[in-house]
Structures are given as C-alpha cells and as structure tokens.
Amino acid sequence: MTSKRRWLILGAVGLVVGLALWGRAWREGWSSFLQGDPERGGKVFFNRGCASCHAISGTGGKTAPDLGRVPEGHVSFTQLVGVMWNHAPAMWDRMRESGAGFPALTERDLEDVFAYLYVLRYMDRVGDPEKGRQLLRSKGCVQCHAVQGEGGTAGPDLSRLSAPGDPISWAQRIWNHASAMEKVAQQKGVSWPEFQEGEMGDLLAYLRGVSAGPAQGPDLLPANPDAGRDLFSSKGCAQCHAVRGEGGTAAPDLGRMEGFPRTFTSMVGLLWNHAPRMSKAMRERGVEWPRFSEREMADLVAYLSSVRYFDEPGRVAEGQKVFAEKRCDLCHAFNGEKREGPDLGRLRGRFSSARLAYTMWAHGPQMLQKMKARNIPWSLFKGREMADLIAYLNAAEGR
Numbered sequence: 346m347t348s349k350r351r352w353l354i355l356g357a358v359g360l361v362v363g364l365a366l367w368g369r370a371w372r373e374g375w376s377s378f379l380q381g382d383p384e385r386g387g388k389v390f391f392n393r394g395c396a397s398c399h400a401i402s403g404t405g406g407k408t409a410p411d412l413g414r415v416p417e418g419h420v421s422f423t424q425l426v427g428v429m430w431n432h433a434p435a436m437w438d439r440m441r442e443s444g445a446g447f448p449a450l451t452e453r454d455l456e457d458v459f460a461y462l463y464v465l466r467y468m469d470r471v472g473d474p475e476k477g478r479q480l481l482r483s484k485g486c487v488q489c490h491a492v493q494g495e496g497g498t499a500g501p502d503l504s505r506l507s508a509p510g511d512p513i514s515w516a517q518r519i520w521n522h523a524s525a526m527e528k529v530a531q532q533k534g535v536s537w538p539e540f541q542e543g544e545m546g547d548l549l550a551y552l553r554g555v556s557a558g559p560a561q562g563p564d565l566l567p568a569n570p571d572a573g574r575d576l577f578s579s580k581g582c583a584q585c586h587a588v589r590g591e592g593g594t595a596a597p598d599l600g601r602m603e604g605f606p607r608t609f610t611s612m613v614g615l616l617w618n619h620a621p622r623m624s625k626a627m628r629e630r631g632v633e634w635p636r637f638s639e640r641e642m643a644d645l646v647a648y649l650s651s652v653r654y655f656d657e658p659g660r661v662a663e664g665q666k667v668f669a670e671k672r673c674d675l676c677h678a679f680n681g682e683k684r685e686g687p688d689l690g691r692l693r694g695r696f697s698s699a700r701l702a703y704t705m706w707a708h709g710p711q712m713l714q715k716m717k718a719r720n721i722p723w724s725l726f727k728g729r730e731m732a733d734l735i736a737y738l739n740a741a742e743g744r
Contacts, residue, residue: 381453381699386461393448395458398439401465408439413465423698423735425459427726430701433709434723447710452703459702472610476544477551484538489529492555499529508556512609515549516616517642523620524634537621545614572641573648580635582645585626588652595626600652609646659729664737671724671734676715685715689738696738698731 390396396405401413440447450458481487486503487496493504530537540548577583583592589600606612627634637645668674676686679693705712713723726734 381456381458381460383457383461383464386454386457386459389450389454389458390461393450393454394445395448397445398436398443408443409436412462421732422459422463423732424728425462426698426702427731430705430731431725433705434713437710437713450703450706452699455702455706456699459699472543472546472548472550474547474551474554477547477549480540480544480548481551484540485535486538488533488535489526499533500526503552504555505557506552508553512545512549512613513643513646514639515545516609516613516646517637517639519613519617519620520642521636523617524624527621527624539618540614542611542614545617546608546610549610569644570647570651573644573646573651576637576641576645577648580637580641580645581632582635584630584632585623588649595630596623599649612646612649659732659734659736661733661736661740663729664733664735664740667726667730667734668737671726672721673724673734675719675721676712686712692738694739696735698735701731701735 390399390401391405398406398409400406400411403411403413405411437447439445481490481492481503489497489499491497491502491504494502496502527537577586577588585593585596587593587598587600590598592598606615624634676684677689678684679688679690681688681690716723
C-alpha cells in the first residue's frame with residue numbers, strides 16, 4: 346500500500362471519528378459562530394499530512410501529541426494559535442529530520458483546521474457501560490428508578506425511555522425534571538448524588554445500551570447560537586448568571602474561560618450537581634424553574650459554546666507590554682522606521698488569530714533563522730498574551 350493511499354484511508358477513518366456527532370450540521374449551523382469550517386478543516390488536516398505526526402483520538406502519527414485528546418482546561422481559538430506558536434521550532438526540526446514536506450497552507454486552511462481542532466476537543470471520550478451500570482447503583486439512582494424492571498418505582502424505568510442520543514438531549518431531560526426529582530429525593534431522605542469528571546459519560550453509555558426505545562437527539566443539530574442567546578434572557582438565566590459581565594451576579598459568569606466544563610457531557614454533570622442549589626436560589630428569588638425543549642437546549646448550548654470559542658477582548662495596554670517583553674520591537678516597527686521585519690503599522694486593524702497562525706506557518710522558519718543569528722530567543726505565549734498582543738497590534742499607531 347502506498348504512503349499516499351495509507352494516509353487517505355487514515356484520513357477517512359479520522360474524519361468519521363471526528364465528524365460522527367456533528368455531520369453536515371458543522372457547515373450549516375455551527376459556522377454561525379465558528380470562525381472557520383471544521384468539516385473542511387478535518388480534510389485539510391489529513392490530506393495535507395498533519396496526521397503523519399499528529400493523531401486524532403488515536404488515528405494518525407505517534408511522533409507528536411494527539412490533538413483529539415480532551416484538554417486539561419479551556420483552550421480558545423487564539424490560545425490554540427499560541428500553543429502552535431510555542432511548539433513551532435520543535436515541530437519544524439522534526440519535519441526536517443524526518444524529511445517530511447512542508448505543506449503549503451493558506452490563511453483559510455489554518456482557520457478551518459483550528460475550527461476542527463476546537464470542536465474535537467469539546468467532544469467526549471466514549472463512556473464505559475460497565476462503569477455506568479455500577480454508578481447507577483453506587484449513586485443511589487436505583488432507589489427511585491428501575492432498569493429492566495429492577496429498582497425503585499418513584500421514577501420511570503430508565504430502560505423504557507428513549508435512548509439519550511447525545512449529551513444535549515440528556516441535559517434537557519435532567520434540567521426539566523431536576524426540580525421534581527429533588528423534591529422526591531427529599532421526601533425519601535436520599536442525598537443528592539454528584540458526578541465526577543467522566544462519570545456522566547459512563548452513565549450515558551450504559552443507558553444507551555439498555556434502552557428499549559429509539560435514540561433521540563441527532564436531529565438537534567444544526568443549532569442556532571443566536572436563538573440560544575435570546576433564550577438565555579427570555580428563560581430568566583440572565584437574572585442570576587452573567588455572560589462576560591452582562592447579566593446577574595447571584596451565580597457564576599458563564600462566559601468566563603476558567604472553570605467551565607471541558608466537554609458537553611461534563612456540562613451535563615455540572616447541571617446535575619448544582620441543581621439543588623439552583624433550585625433553592627430560584628425559590629428564594631421567586632423565579633419559576635424554566636423548562637426547555639430539546640431544540641431550545643441545543644440552541645442554548647450552542648450559545649454558551651460560542652462564547653468560549655472567541656477570546657475575551659484583548660487588552661491594548663497589556664499587549665504593548667507583551668510586544669516589548671517578547672522583543673518584537675527588535676525586528677518590527679510601526680512608524681516606517683526600517684527594521685529587519687515588515688512595518689506592522691501597515692497592517693493595523695487587520696490582525697487576527699488566523700493571520701498570525703498563517704504568518705508563522707508561511708514565514709516562521711525564516712524568522713527563526715534570523716532570530717538565531719541575532720541570539721534572540723523564540724518568544725513563548727501563555728494565557729491571554731496572544732489576544733492582548735493582537736489587540737495592541739490592531740490599535741497601535743506610529744510611535
């Protein structure tokens with residue numbers, strides 16, 4: 346089998362893994378907030394040879410990190426660009442050592458690849474049905490619910506319900522029934538169980554396996570984040586929660602980057618764990634528990650996900666410090682002064698994450714050689730530094 350044919354086959358397998366849940370919905374619906382087209386980005390990733398070094402959830406090369414693994418914390422589009430920038434010199438060295446060709450990528454190519462990687466990193470690992478079966482018992486769910494006729498009768502037999510097709514439909518069910526379930530739990534003296542990272546995915550995997558009804562949920566996408574934003578307000582969520590500082594202060598800001606669930610199933614677990622506290626707070630404020638249709642829950646999740654795709658606005662003053670600390674001024678000027686690199690003032694207002702990624706990919710190796718010749722270390726970015734730098738570059742005038 347030729348190398349090209351092997352990678353075409355691996356690419357096809359990887360696309361099936363990455364696109365199984367979203368399918369055509371990526372292009373039709375999620376593009377309303379994704380800066381690129383993740384479906385096309387997956388094809389670019391595999392067809393241009395990125396998979397010769399990087400795997401996606403185990404499919405692809407082994408010489409570089411698997412980019413389909415769930416991250417330790419939230420990583421936005423701009424932060425992904427920063428990670429790529431930080432690892433670029435080592436990546437170029439490996440490519441030269443292996444004799445791999447340096448693929449030509451356009452700005453749109455990189456924009457689409459980053460959209461693909463962003464969505465993949467919010468997908469969930471496959472749950473373990475056996476662990477889910479054990480959790481159903483250890484968490485006390487069987488005190489109220491039966492499975493295939495064995496268990497409590499206060500709630501419905503979970504095996505007779507339609508299978509939860511995806512975390513969104515499961516979140517909708519949990520939310521709509523949480524208030525009633527809490528009352529039953531209090532009457533029976535049952536403590537509210539909490540789920541740790543990954544456990545909700547295991548429970549879902551088990552329930553899919555024992556359900557007698559057809560799976561529901563795949564038709565929930567494409568979702569509409571604009572409709573989700575309106576629902577956030579009309580359903581009363583904004584009375585307690587803010588998004589990027591706009592809304593209530595009685596509960597956490599759902600637009601913040603840190604501490605938010607890393608995957609959709611983790612989001613379901615968070616909803617479940619906090620349901621009693623939310624219910625209590627809403628009763629005290631005289632707020633009625635809102636109910637969502639599956640479509641509405643999908644739109645709401647799309648909205649909350651879109652907020653975290655984009656970074657919080659960069660800080661110009663902090664970006665100026667980054668520009669100086671990273672010694673960008675040694676090669677670049679803003680006022681027409683001749684330097685080793687191009688005058689950045691000519692591009693003011695046109696900088697973006699995708700443009701920086703493209704510039705690094707197209708000109709990075711030459712930049713690195715010139716920096717080595719002048720004993721200038723390759724700059725590393727962390728946190729919001731890349732977003733701050735972009736804000737400064739777009740605002741800076743000749744100085």
